[in-house]
Amino acid sequence: MKLAYFADAECNHGQRWISQLAKKHDAILICLKSNKLDLFKEEKKVRIFPVLPGAYPFSNLLLRNKIIRECRAIIESNGVEIIHSFYPVPYSFWPFHLNFPNHIVTTRGQDVLVDYKTFCCPKSIRERIAFPFLKSTFERTVRQAKFITSTSLRQMKELRLILGNDNKLSLVRTGVDTEAFLSVYRG
DSSP: OEEEEEOOTTOHHHHHHHHHHHTTSEEEEEEETTOOOGGGTTOOSEEEEEEEOSSOOSSOHHHHHHHHHHHHHHHHHTTOOEEEEESIIIIIHHHHHHTOSSEEEEEOSHIIIIIHHHHTSOOSHHHHHHHHHHHHHHHHHHHHOSEEEESSHHHHHHHHHHHTTOTTEEEOOOSOOHHHHHHHHHO
16 A cells, blocks of 8 residues: 555654554655654655645645645655544644545544644634634544544544544554553463
């Protein structure tokens, strides 16, 4: 398969996931321009495209459309079949704007339990303008995603408030060394 990841290149959880899948599949990473690429310096199988702006440009339609065109060109030129975005805000927003049919979103806690809830409670004038747009984009993104994986049941509960009983939600625990537990269990 040809996979594209929209993720933070400085996140070791994402890096481990991407590197593991890159052993058997073609993989590219689309990340922030400002990301340091230290975690991927030894990784030869993942091509990296640092094209995303540091902040999601909700009010700058020209910049947003420019980034969407760049991402579309990268996706098409690499023959991507599946996009996987880690952390919905803002990484999953870009595949949503691309209207990519095979999009997997992975949530990891703060994005659903803090960021999304923050969008519901604007405090300043700027937030009153930005938050409804960001909340709506978040909701449309998770609705459009083919699958959503979450690292906790609390995240899934919050997502069910948006999605209803949609069966695209799955629990995938990360950061847990399951082999260590299994080796103890096997005795």
